[in-house]
Amino acid sequence: MAGTLDLDKGCTVEELLRGCIEAFDDSGKVRDPQLVRMFLMMHPWYIPSSQLAAKLLHIYQQSRKDNSNSLQVKTCHLVRYWI
Numbered sequence: 001m002a003g004t005l006d007l008d009k010g011c012t013v014e015e016l017l018r019g020c021i022e023a024f025d026d027s028g029k030v031r032d033p034q035l036v037r038m039f040l041m042m043h044p045w046y047i048p049s050s051q052l053a054a055k056l057l058h059i060y061q062q063s064r065k066d067n068s069n070s071l072q073v074k075t076c077h078l079v080r081y082w083i
Contacts (some may be wrong), residue, residue: 013043013046013047013055014055016035016039017039017052017055017056017059019032019035019039020035020036020039020040020078021059021071021074021075021078022074023035023036023078024036024074024077024078024081025074026070026073026074028077028080030077030081036078036081040081040082056075056078056079059071059075060072060075060076063075
């Protein structure tokens with residue numbers, strides 16, 4: 001997913017978050033660790049950790065409603081990587 005993000009132009013927090021989630025495969029292997037590490041290290045500059053956690057929870061809950069098991073699993077992998 002990181003290949004589809006245009007990091008030269010800039011991205012919203014939501015786009016970066018989706019890119020980080022999609023950087024994981026279903027087994028938990030991260031395909032683009034640089035993007036994920038950079039986002040998780042720098043996120044306090046533009047979003048508090050509590051808001052990031054709330055966004056991740058919302059994505060997880062929405063993916064349950066949409067029966068998107070892959071998105072649920074990838075979201076959990078990102079949270080585990082973050083913690």
